[in-house]
Amino acid sequence: MEVTNISGSNSENLKTTLESDVIVTEGVTKVYAADGIPVNALNGIDLTIQSGEFTALVGPSGSGKTTFLNIISGLDNPTEGTVWLAGKVLSEMSGNELSDFRRDNIGFIFQAYNLIPVLTVEENVEYIMLLAGVPKAERHTRVIAMLEAVGLTGVANRMPTQLSGGQQQRVAIARAMVSEPAIILADEPTANLDSKTGADLLEMMRRLNEETGMTFIFSTHDPMVMAGATRLITLRDGRIDPDEAR
Amino acid sequence: MIFKIAFRNTFRQKRRTILTGLAMVVGFTLLSLTIGLSDGAYGNIITMFTRNRIGHIQVHRDGYLDKPSLYKTIDDLSAVGEVIQSTAGVEAWTPRAYGAGLGSVGEKSTAIQIIGVDVARETEATRFDQKVVEGNTLAETPSHEAVIGKSLAKIVAATVGSEIVIVSQGADGSIANDVYKIVGIVESDDDATDRIGCYLHIEDAQELLVLNGRVHEIVVIVSNINQVDKITRAIETQLNDPTLDVAPWQVVAKSFYRAMQTDQQGDAISRLVIMLIVAIGVLNTVLMSVLERTREYGVLKAVGTKPMQVFWLVVCEVVIIALASICVGAILGALVNYLLSIYGITYPEEITYGGMKLKTLYAVVNVRCLVIPAITVLVSAAIVSLFPAIKAARIMPAKAMRTH
Ligand SMILES: Nc1ncnc2c1ncn2[C@@H]1O[C@H](COP(=O)(O)OP(=O)(O)OP(=O)(O)O)[C@@H](O)[C@H]1O
Numbered sequence: 136m137e138v139t140n141i142s143g144s145n146s147e148n149l150k151t152t153l154e155s156d157v158i159v160t161e162g163v164t165k166v167y168a169a170d171g172i173p174v175n176a177l178n179g180i181d182l183t184i185q186s187g188e189f190t191a192l193v194g195p196s197g198s199g200k201t202t203f204l205n206i207i208s209g210l211d212n213p214t215e216g217t218v219w220l221a222g223k224v225l226s227e228m229s230g231n232e233l234s235d236f237r238r239d240n241i242g243f244i245f246q247a248y249n250l251i252p253v254l255t256v257e258e259n260v261e262y263i264m265l266l267a268g269v270p271k272a273e274r275h276t277r278v279i280a281m282l283e284a285v286g287l288t289g290v291a292n293r294m295p296t297q298l299s300g301g302q303q304q305r306v307a308i309a310r311a312m313v314s315e316p317a318i319i320l321a322d323e324p325t326a327n328l329d330s331k332t333g334a335d336l337l338e339m340m341r342r343l344n345e346e347t348g349m350t351f352i353f354s355t356h357d358p359m360v361m362a363g364a365t366r367l368i369t370l371r372d373g374r375i376d377p378d379e380a381r
Numbered sequence: 382m383i384f385k386i387a388f389r390n391t392f393r394q395k396r397r398t399i400l401t402g403l404a405m406v407v408g409f410t411l412l413s414l415t416i417g418l419s420d421g422a423y424g425n426i427i428t429m430f431t432r433n434r435i436g437h438i439q440v441h442r443d444g445y446l447d448k449p450s451l452y453k454t455i456d457d458l459s460a461v462g463e464v465i466q467s468t469a470g471v472e473a474w475t476p477r478a479y480g481a482g483l484g485s486v487g488e489k490s491t492a493i494q495i496i497g498v499d500v501a502r503e504t505e506a507t508r509f510d511q512k513v514v515e516g517n518t519l520a521e522t523p524s525h526e527a528v529i530g531k532s533l534a535k536i537v538a539a540t541v542g543s544e545i546v547i548v549s550q551g552a553d554g555s556i557a558n559d560v561y562k563i564v565g566i567v568e569s570d571d572d573a574t575d576r577i578g579c580y581l582h583i584e585d586a587q588e589l590l591v592l593n594g595r596v597h598e599i600v601v602i603v604s605n606i607n608q609v610d611k612i613t614r615a616i617e618t619q620l621n622d623p624t625l626d627v628a629p630w631q632v633v634a635k636s637f638y639r640a641m642q643t644d645q646q647g648d649a650i651s652r653l654v655i656m657l658i659v660a661i662g663v664l665n666t667v668l669m670s671v672l673e674r675t676r677e678y679g680v681l682k683a684v685g686t687k688p689m690q691v692f693w694l695v696v697c698e699v700v701i702i703a704l705a706s707i708c709v710g711a712i713l714g715a716l717v718n719y720l721l722s723i724y725g726i727t728y729p730e731e732i733t734y735g736g737m738k739l740k741t742l743y744a745v746v747n748v749r750c751l752v753i754p755a756i757t758v759l760v761s762a763a764i765v766s767l768f769p770a771i772k773a774a775r776i777m778p779a780k781a782m783r784t785h
C-alpha cells in the first residue's frame with residue numbers, strides 16, 4: 136500500500152503555526168444525564184498531546200475513549216474543564232470557527248463509519264476538500280489516489296450501502312486522510328478490518344505520521360495497533376491510569 | 382454539494398416526500414381554485430352590474446352623482462354623444478332622463494322613479510328588451526307608453542294594458558301630469574329599481590318633465606372593461622367641459638365597489654387559513670425528516686460543514702419539494718379552473734349579491750390564480766422549513782451521531 140500524489144497544503148500551515156502542544160486538556164470531566172441517572176464518563180483528564188505524536192487510547196469498553204475524542208474535537212462539550220486546540224480555548228470558539236478548524240485540521244474516523252448515504256464513495260471522500268474549495272481536478276486525483284492507498288479501487292462510483300462494513304470503514308479512513316489534516320482522530324479504526332488490512336492501514340498511518348508529521352490519536356482494542364503506537368494512554372472509568380501509560 | 386445532497390435526500394423517503402408535496406399541491410390547487418372562482422364570480426358580478434345596469438362609464442352634470450337633481454342636466458346631448466361615439470373602445474352609449482313622481486293605477490298610488498330611455502340605444506347598451514318579462518318593450522318612437530318594474534306592478538296592482546297616471550314637477554316649476562299605457566313589465570336583477578322604476582320613452586319623459594331635450598345621464602359601455610380608466614380619461618379630455626363629470630363604474634357605484642373589495646379581503650383571510658393548515662402539515666413532515674437524519678447532520682457538522690450550510694441543506698430540500706409541487710399544482714389549478722369556467726358550479730338556490738341574483742358560479746383562469754398560490758406556497762414552505770433548519774444547524778455532532 137502506497138501513499139502517492141497526496142500533496143497536502145493545509146497541514147503545512149497548521150504545523151508552522153502550531154506550537155508543539157496541539158491538544159491540551161485540563162480537568163476535563165463529562166457527566167451524561169441518561170434518564171436522570173448521571174453517568175461519569177470522564178473524571179478529570181489532564182493530558183497534553185504534542186504535534187507529531189502517534190498515540191493509542193486504550194481501555195475497556197465504556198471507559199470513556201469515544202467521549203474523550205469527541206470532547207477534544209469540539210463535537211461535544213465537557214461538563215467541566217478546559218480544552219485548548221492549537222492554543223485556543225475550544226469553548227470560546229464560535230460554531231463557524233470550530234467548523235473551519237475541523238474542516239482544515241482534523242480528520243475523523245468514527246467507530247460507526249458515518250458516511251453520507253446519499254453521496255457516492257468518491258463524493259464522500261471529496262466532500263471536505265469541496266468545503267475547503269479545492270479545485271475539481273485536484274480533488275479527483277487525490278480521491279483516486281487515496282482510495283487506492285486504502286485498497287479500494289473501482290468502487291468510486293458506488294453508494295456506501297453497496298459496500299461491506301470493512302470497505303465502508305476504509306472509505307471513512309480515506310475521507311479523514313485525503314486532505315492531510317494536521318490531526319487525525321480515529322475511533323477504533325481497525326475494528327471492522329481483517330488483520331491484513333488492519334496492518335496495512337496501521338503502516339500507512341505510521342508512514343504519514345513520520346513523513347508529514349501528522350498527529351494521530353486513535354482508540355483501539357487491537358493489540359497489534361497498540362504495539363505500533365509510540366504512546367499509550369489507558370483510560371479506566373474515565374480516568375487516565377498512570378501505571379499503564381507509556 | 383449541499384444542493385446535491387438536498388436533492389438526493391428528497392428521493393430517500395419517497396412516500397414522505399410525496400405526502401409533503403401532495404399537501405403543497407392540494408394547498409396550491411385550493412388556493413388557485415378559490416382565486417379563480419372568486420375572480421370569476423366578481424368578474425361576473427361586475428359584468429352584470431355594469432353591462433345590465435349602470436354601464437362602465439357615466440357622464441353627468443358636475444355634482445349630480447353626489448346630489449341628483451332635476452336641474453343638473455347635460456344640455457347639449459348631441460355634442461356629448463358625438464364625442465363619446467368617436468372615442469376608441471366605446472361599444473355603445475345611451476342617454477337617460479330621471480324624475481321623481483307619484484304613479485297611480487286605479488285607486489292605488491305610490492312613489493315612482495321616472496326613467497326616460499332612448500329605447501333603441503338602451504336596448505343595445507343594457508339589453509333593455511331582455512328584461513321585459515310580460516308584454517312588450519317600449520316602442521322606438523314616443524307613443525305615451527310605459528314599462529314598469531315587476532314589484533311596482535304588484536304594489537299598484539297593474540297588469541299589461543292598465544293605464545298609469547303620473548304626477549310630477551316639470552323643470553319649469555309647473556305641475557306635470559299625464560296618462561301612459563303600460564305595455565310591459567320588467568324584471569331586472571335589481572330589486573330596488575323594480576320596486577319604483579317606471580320607464581318611459583325619453584322624449585315622453587322630457588316632455589312630461591319639461592326638459593327640452595336635456596338629459597341627466599349618459600351611460601357608456603366599453604368593449605374591454607380593463608380599459609375603463611383609460612377611456613374615461615379620453616372622454617374627459619375630449620369633452621373638455623368642467624361642468625360635466627365623467628366617472629367610471631367604480632366611482633358611480635362607490636359603496637357597491639367598496640363592499641366588494643371588503644368581501645375580497647375576506648376571501649384573502651380564508652386563503653390564509655388554507656395555507657396555515659398546509660403549512661402545519663408540511664412542518665410536521667419536515668420535522669420528522671430532520672429528526673430522522675439527525676445523525677447525518679451530525680456527521681456533516683463533524684467533518685467541518687458550517688451550521689449555516691446545514692441550515693441551507695434543510696431549506697433547500699423543502700424548497701425543491703415546493704417547486705415541484707408548484708409545477709404540478711399549476712397544471713391542476715389551471716385545469717380545474719378551466720373546467721369550472723366552462724361548466725361552473727350551480728347553487729341549489731339563487732344567491733343575491735348587491736341586489737343581483739346569481740345561480741351559477743364560473744371560475745376564470747388568470748395570472749393571479751397561478752402566481753398568488755405559487756408565491757404563497759413557496760414563501761410558506763420556506764418559512765416552515767426555518768424552524769427545522771435551525772434545529773438541524775444547531776445539532777451537537779457527538780450527540781447526533783449516537784442516535785440511530
Ligand atoms: N450520550 C450518552 N448518554 C449517556 N451515557 C453515555 C453517553 N455516551 C456515553 N455514555 C456512557 O459514558 C461511558 C463512556 O462511554 P464511551 O462511549 O466514551 O466509552 P468507550 O470507551 O468509547 O467504549 P467502547 O470501547 O465500547 O467504544 C459509558 O458508560 C457510556 O455508557
Ligand SMILES: [Mg+2]
Binds near residue numbers: 201246
Ligand atoms: Mg467508543
